[in-house]
Amino acid sequence: MRTVFFPFIAFCLLLSLFFAPLYAANDWYRPPVGATWHWQLDGEVNESYDVAIYDIDLFDSSVELIQRLQASGKKVICYFSAGSYEDWRPDATDFSEQDLGKTLKGWDDERWLDIRSSQVRDVMVRRLNLAAEKGCDGVEPDNVDSYRTNTGFSFRANDQLDYNRFLATQAHQLGLGIGLKNNPDQARLLSSDFDFAVTEQCFEYSECRSYSGLIQAGKPVLNAEYRRIYVDDESERNSMCKQSQRLAFSTLVLPKTLDDQFRLSCEP
Template sequence: MRALLFPVSAFCLFLSAVVPSVYAADNWYRPPVSVTWQWQLDGVVNEGYDVDLYDIDLFDSSVELIQRLQASGKKVICYFSAGSYEDWRPDAVDFATKDLGKTLSGWDNERWLEIRSSDVREVMTRRLDLAVSKGCDGVEPDNLDSYRTNTGFSFRANDQLDYNRFLAAEAHSRGLAIGLKNDPDQARALSSDFDFAITEQCFEYSECRSYSSFIKAGKPVLNTEYRRIYVDDESERNSVCKQSKRLQFSTLVLPKALDDTFRFSCLP
């Protein structure tokens, strides 16, 4: 993703000035099953899609962009990584070296975080405050399944559950919706804590059934597929869309870069 050139001192002053001291309670956005959506994390956001919600980057998106989307009747979900350190973020200096683990495979400028650390959790609460100050309707914290990989730390599944529930509770206390990202083995246990799920390639990896508890609870599953065959072969795309509709998922076929170079939706 693109680096954000934004001085840390200015970022902190901005945040302290605009974050309200009292948050809304129990009235956050709750998207419905089969909600329509657009997901773009790179490039100039294409605002022209007729969908219910947009999922865009928390740091790279301006207040003006968020307000324009909302003025056109869309809800806005703001993305940030909750399980990894990204060296280009304006608050990267807030992470302690001891809390930085191994480099993520395929992402040389990201490192796994020690999710049990109180310092890491404080950074995440400030990011949630930033989401409030920018007017986001909800958040998509990424990398919520790091217990399944070699992070350089020795935390386990229960530590991940505790961290994910911490994020959900903090988001809700601020009046923000929150989505569970790519944590299929814990989806059932966490479906009561989160308002929706976001999954990548659940059809490709045969993980879609893991999220059935969300649908049963009246909460949507937002899925994205990246296989090139779904782009090039209309019959293959129609096949995966047929499966998606049967499960009541909100499936998109997108470029892995999430840069809006193409988009196919399984919903109108």
């Protein structure tokens, strides 16, 4: 009996060592519905908010900042653009001219990217690796709904779905949570691939219910509103916040510059 038992234990230990990386790879950050958050992409990050999540810039945020926030009990989501070229980023020269499309409306130093390009995808993998190396808990890739825009390229909705799922798969393989940014028309189809959503002005543009599938799946919707009336008129803000609470969204009223000039929360 003993000669069978001990080899069996040794065999089980070997199996556990073999499969351990697979289990670890599934252990990425999944925020709960109703998670509190702060979003700041410009200026010196205000570290004083008592929230569960900080959403900050991948390139501009130091490892020390990320570690300080985590040491205070916060999770850190790192922002980068996955659908546009930004000429000031340190990896801007990694893109080929042929993969750069039209200028983004209102953002003269950004151009749309050809999301079908293998070179573009290689850059995004490096950005995701940078997020993992810096210790981010998750990522917020922006501009992942460009199929609806005149980018200068002729890709379609299925190309966008493929690209977004590629980003999600790569993030998860690195142990990173990932949020779906501003893609209401594909939110239902992508709700199983992403761990949360980050939306802008979904109440202003009547897009909030498009994200209900994420809430039903236990995944939070982190929403930001920019209308000045929500700052100046408390009754208007309260009315919007009541809608947000009914939908179980995590809504903030912020400056569009996301520089912490002010911050109003719909937390109950």
